[in-house]
Amino acid sequence: MRLLIVEDEKRLALSLARGLTAEGFAVDVVHDGTEGLHRASEGSYDLIVLDIMLPGMNGYRVCGALRAAGSDVPVLMLTAKDGEYDEAEGLDTGADDYLTKPFSYVVLLARVRALLRRRARTASPVLSVGELSVDTATRRVTLEDTEVTLTAKEFSVLEHLALRAGEVVSKSEILEHVWDFAYDGDPNIVEVYISALRRKLGAQTIGTVRGAGYRLVADRA
Template sequence: MRVLVVEDERRLAAALKRGLEANAFTVDIVHNGSDALWTAAQRPYSAIVLDIMLPGLNGYKVCAELRRGGVTTPILMLTAKDGEYDEAEGLDTGADDYMTKPFSYVVLVARLRALLRRGHAAPALLKVDDLVLDPGSGTCKRGEQEITLTAREFAVLECLVRRPNLVLSKFEILQQVWDEHYDGDVNVVEVHVSALRKKIDQPFGVRSLETVRGMGYRLVGRAE
């Protein structure tokens, strides 16, 4: 699940990125309102975490402009402005939730997942044969057996489960799961796919996660 964080305080933005990535989110960051509007129009996001006190366009104006433009992505305002009128204005301009700083990462993640369950950004469950992913809770099962995945493994698997039986290249998976500034070895995808096979296939005697030589990877099976 890809989240856009709009936060002008760079240290906090970096901390938000680390905290959300530890909970299976892929995070893009911008630091002002104009960049937020442009970036939100370039690709679909599961949610937007939006500060109010931004240089240029403030968070209220960004939220209102996104809604006027037909963007329905869930928006959580995260701000130091803690007055009741501030919160009311944020919700009135189209935000779905409002949190004040300082905040708890546990609560932030829970609220984001709640927004995803309520909204249209992610289905409640993703199923291919007996493999079941719950993007809202970050859990994975095959049949009744729970499977423990790292945050990055879950994100790679979710990418494949959302497009069952289609071949995704390493580059496509990198774009979806790693942030846009990643410039490391693309074979990191191969490492995570190999780890996934050992968890979702081998213990159950199945071969659902396939390598298509020279092209990429696909998860085969009947999707629901």
């Protein structure tokens, strides 16, 4: 999944990006509100971590502009401010959650995952496709009750396919959601990870729709 961090404290932004990348997310970072709004409007993100006190345009205005444009991407607001009025203003502009600095990274990660599960419109963090089970909370994968060990990037590719189980997902969409904005390598990297997943989960688990993309299927026969 692809996240956007809009945070002008560069050390904090870098720390968050490193942590979230290690968890398997694709992460883009910008340091001012104007660029944040532009990137959020032009890109395809699963969640935005948005600071309130930003140069160019504050977080309230960025969030308000996104909602006015019809964007429903989850927004987790960060701020050094404290108090119920600041929180209320953030939520009133359309933010989905609010976290006051200083905060625990573990708590931020839990909030991010909760918002992503909510957006997926599933009451359970577990995505089941036939005998395959993908737990988005614990990042565990089981196949026929046997746990399968995946790398962080392998899990991210599988998770995106599982969220769209039965549908055809293009290579470009996988790149967009699993690799960050700065990636300019070979787009065939997707095929490398699909091949790795097929070796671990079975060749029939992920089907190829020629000229269109890939599809996670329940029937592995």
